[in-house]
Amino acid sequence: MRDLNKAGMRPVFGVIVGLHLTEICVWAGFYLWQKCFPDFETSVYFSTLTYSTLGYGDVLLPRQWRLTGSVESIIVVLLMGWSAAFSFSVLSRFFDLRIRCWQREKKRD
Numbered sequence: 001m002r003d004l005n006k007a008g009m010r011p012v013f014g015v016i017v018g019l020h021l022t023e024i025c026v027w028a029g030f031y032l033w034q035k036c037f038p039d040f041e042t043s044v045y046f047s048t049l050t051y052s053t054l055g056y057g058d059v060l061l062p063r064q065w066r067l068t069g070s071v072e073s074i075i076v077v078l079l080m081g082w083s084a085a086f087s088f089s090v091l092s093r094f095f096d097l098r099i100r101c102w103q104r105e106k107k108r109d
Contacts, residue, residue: 012090016083023079024051027072036065051076 027050028043037043037059046059050072061069 009087009091009094012087016087020051020079020083023076024048027051031061031065031068034065036061036068047072053077 024044024047027047028040031037031043031047032040037046042059046061046069049055049059050069053073053076055069055073060066
C-alpha cells in the first residue's frame with residue numbers, strides 16, 4: 001500500500017503542471033513570432049499573466065493583437081476545466097484502487 005501512495009498523484013499533477021507551462025511557452029513563442037513583444041521574457045511574462053487570468057496591464061499586446069489575449073484566457077478556462085476533470089477522474093480511480101487493496105488486506109486478516 002505504501003508503494004501505491006508513493007506512486008500516487010504526484011506524477012499526474014506534475015504532468016498536468018508541465019503541460020500548462022508548455023502551453024504558456026507556446027503562446028509566448030507565438031507572441032514573439034508575431035513580434036508582439038521585443039523578447040521571449042516579456043512574451044512569457046505576458047502569457048503567464050494572461051494564462052492565470054491575472055492580467056496586471058503593465059504589458060499590453062499591440063492594438064491589432066488585443067483580442068488574442070482574450071482568446072488565450074478563454075482557452076485557459078477550458079484547459080483548466082479539463083485538467084480538473086481529469087484530476088478528479090484519476091483521483092477517483094486511485095481511491096477505488098486503494099479501497100480494493102484495503103478490502104483484500106482486511107479479508108486476509
